[in-house]
Amino acid sequence: DQQVKQNSPSLSVQEGRISILNCDYTNSMFDYFLWYKKYPAEGPTFLISISSIKDKNEDGRFTVFLNKSAKHLSLHIVPSQPGDSAVYFCAASANHPNSGYALNFGKGTSLLVTP
């Protein structure tokens, strides 16, 4: 059963506007959340992360928001640029041996930023 869900397979945004990518999770033991960006024919690259003790983390144009009570996180990209066009994966992990200490990934959201 998918523990990390990205319900929007794709998103199209105009250059300069805000992109908001959403992610929901079901496992309340998750305490570390990450966003990865993936271009075609390349491996995923780390973008930004947040621990469960925070509700917001910023890095330049990228901000991740965490709402633990709703088990929801979002990635905001402001302003969006054409080079941001990629597939974005949400991932989460739990510091518990039963989880394999692994990252659980969502299915990804394909972002297209148009000029």
Added chain:
Amino acid sequence: NAGVTQTPKFQVLKTGQSMTLQCAQDMNHEYMSWYRQDPGMGLRLIHYSVGAGITDQGEVPNGYNVSRSTTEDFPLRLLSAAPSQTSVYFCASSYSIPATYNEQFFGPGTRLTVL
């Protein structure tokens, strides 16, 4: 510093053949893992290792073997390839287990087709 390297980039196998996908990292990372990415499925964990000599199964381990004799290398073996193993395979590494706020670095991937 090459990061995480994977060989080969592409491979075509016939059903029943065996092969090994190579993965190496030069960052002295303790944690390594293998994922497969299928269309619409996100990344799913196959096997992982928390250090040399220690491996364990992930979400989809059937049909695959791993070993970790050195810190640097984490090969993935397909024992008897099946068409269901057609996928893109990513190796990843991190300083420690991802849940302790360690981002994973991914290799460029191996695209495997089983006929």
